[in-house]
Amino acid sequence: MDPLLTDLYEFTMAAALLGEGRADEPATFSLFVRNLPPDRGFLVAAGLHDVTRFLAGWRFDADAVARLAAAAPFDAAFLAWLAGLRFTGRVRAVPEGRIVFANEPLLEIDAPFGEAQLLETILLTLMTFPTAVATKAARCREAAGGRTLVDFGLRRAHSAGAGLAAARGAAIAGFAATSNVAAAARYGLPASGTMAHSFLTALAGNDPGGEIGAFRAFADHYGGDPVLLVDTWDTGAGIDHAIVVAKELAADGRRLAGVRLDSGDIAALARTARDRLDAAGLTGVAVFASGGLDEFEIARLLAAGAPIDGFGVGTNFATSADAPTLESVYKLVELGGRPMAKRSIGKATLPGAKQVWRRPGFGGDVLALAAEEAPVPGAEPLLRPVDLNADPGDAEAVAAARRRFEDDWSQLPQKYRHLTAPTGYEVELSGGLKAW
């Protein structure tokens, strides 16, 4: 990753620190989210694996130094310092997949001031959206109540990288699959997909009467159990055509995995589909829905009793459309062994390197100074030292995050998971922080 992917002011500040002889002073910065977006009761930590890879490989090679020198005036001493820069600090962080809350550090960097300052922008970039979209995924999970979820978000994600982050966040929060083949290959996820309306109109010669032939052609060339998109023309007829194909597949020892509804009154069409499939003895054929879905729409469909077995969530999920960002910040909290803090209305920063202690069963967290003893017997410390030399690989990093998420999710009381107006989780301050 290009080490110039950062704000210019990180360089101008680092140059001033170097010039003042303070670049090597030991510092601690803390990355946290000040306030949760509306309707968010928790966050799912994500992004740390990319951070560890970035830090392990952080270099300003000759090309990067030359591009920086061309972009802004820096003196030779600073450019030489950059050329020799490596990350020499330590990272303490909440492992990916854990559930956290406002003001709890997602990660802390203990490093020489100049290094740690330079990292601000890229650490925020690598952590903010991954955490936002993993959180959005968990909310879809809550809404879907055990039903299948598939990520369809790539096409309108804010970049290919954002699409990968969305697929990864979805996997951490327990989605069954992604449509994004690159993400599936990289993260070891099941890839999933059906067909587009244009495919059917083309194979049917733009004639509704050709739909069944188009279904057959698709199934003939599909190497698995197909899902058929039934709403290109008349959805009722589409369902009936799918039933015919399902019986033909069964005669061949294959099966129709499901039908997909992508438009119209999804709840009513899902009832029609379920009724007709059941009447045909196809109780095992699933009804999938897609098209503008997010956690709110999933909840609305299920509240209306729609018999839907699975949901494809796309744009609104992958852009976290109702809350497209988080109030993430990266703040200097300790310098030269002295706690640093900012006292200002609404933007206060608590001093000192920190630890978060969690009572069992989400019985409340305590935000404490890292140097304090465990403030609560039996509580678990959330921030753990990160070994930058140990890379589990993309697939195992996601799998481990998913295991952590499942463990936390199974314990998180529902009042914190409500899609609207969730209960605020208690994060109290330790004695050490209150005394400050």
Place this chain on the structure above:
Amino acid sequence: MDPLLTDLYEFTMAAALLGEGRADEPATFSLFVRNLPPDRGFLVAAGLHDVTRFLAGWRFDADAVARLAAAAPFDAAFLAWLAGLRFTGRVRAVPEGRIVFANEPLLEIDAPFGEAQLLETILLTLMTFPTAVATKAARCREAAGGRTLVDFGLRRAHSAGAGLAAARGAAIAGFAATSNVAAAARYGLPASGTMAHSFLTALAGNDPGGEIGAFRAFADHYGGDPVLLVDTWDTGAGIDHAIVVAKELAADGRRLAGVRLDSGDIAALARTARDRLDAAGLTGVAVFASGGLDEFEIARLLAAGAPIDGFGVGTNFATSADAPTLESVYKLVELGGRPMAKRSIGKATLPGAKQVWRRPGFGGDVLALAAEEAPVPGAEPLLRPVDLNADPGDAEAVAAARRRFEDDWSQLPQKYRHLTAPTGYEVELSGGLKAW
């Protein structure tokens, strides 16, 4: 770019087309935005340069084929076809920086059906957010009324790639600079930045009395005309300290470029800053504002008479927070020389390869079939053939897009540029399309 960055269903459909012997049928797909988001009166086309590079380099090498084969079951004939695939089609597109409207094609692909279908997802990814964020940038431009705009968006963009797209869209729409050094280097843009609160607290030893020393230290090591952040403690005192430093710099033959306000009642603080700077004879020192700004907040500040010379726009800009996506679609409009269309409520697709004709001075557009004669004398065709072998380079592509934007922007009547409830621009259908 990884050619597997696409939805699985593109591959399953292409495999079925190949199996049916229809992958080579000549097809035209059209990429357009169905409806503009709320309060959007226009779009700024962006993303085409990355599309042309992607298409010119589109290959499924052995590694990509192997990863696809591992991700989903495809037969050997399809995998062999993929391994030999190159883009053999043509692209007609609206050049970047041009102003367009709903339902007008941003680009059309004329290519064998299998190729053109496979490209759907990645073309939407490469065009949607760049166009959304260039549009957001133009709205900030409208709000700022000639004042300086700087992109500060990288840190909370949805990925590094999204941050680059935001910086690029900002440049196309006439921003003066970006804080993103990688974007500045790549696209040939001025890089801009000041300092963070943490830098000042650190250099001041966490003591407001040390602010002036921290300003001096920053200015000493800064190779240009500095901008000082004056709201870390007491903003009035910060302004006074900046004035002292400005006079010291002037005595050295240097100058203070400006002061930056990032919190509090920005409008009131800007008046204080302007008054004190003017009283000190520093009429040339600018007042910059940042912190949660977007086009709406810029307009509010200026309507309140705030004497602000420049704005740094970050998260709300770079995530296009009020409208984080566009209803972009990629639809089959012609197959085997026959127009294809979909008739359905709210999602109709007009048939045929198209051209957009624009009357001079944004006097209304005509959406027409590409095969039709110019429907209006003196009208300009917006879609142009794209030469995939001609790459102007990153910087020139942005510069050319910016020139086109400036030309269009200077002609676009203000009623279409309103930040809320803009007048809808007239896009009429040609005789050929009406007859369909």
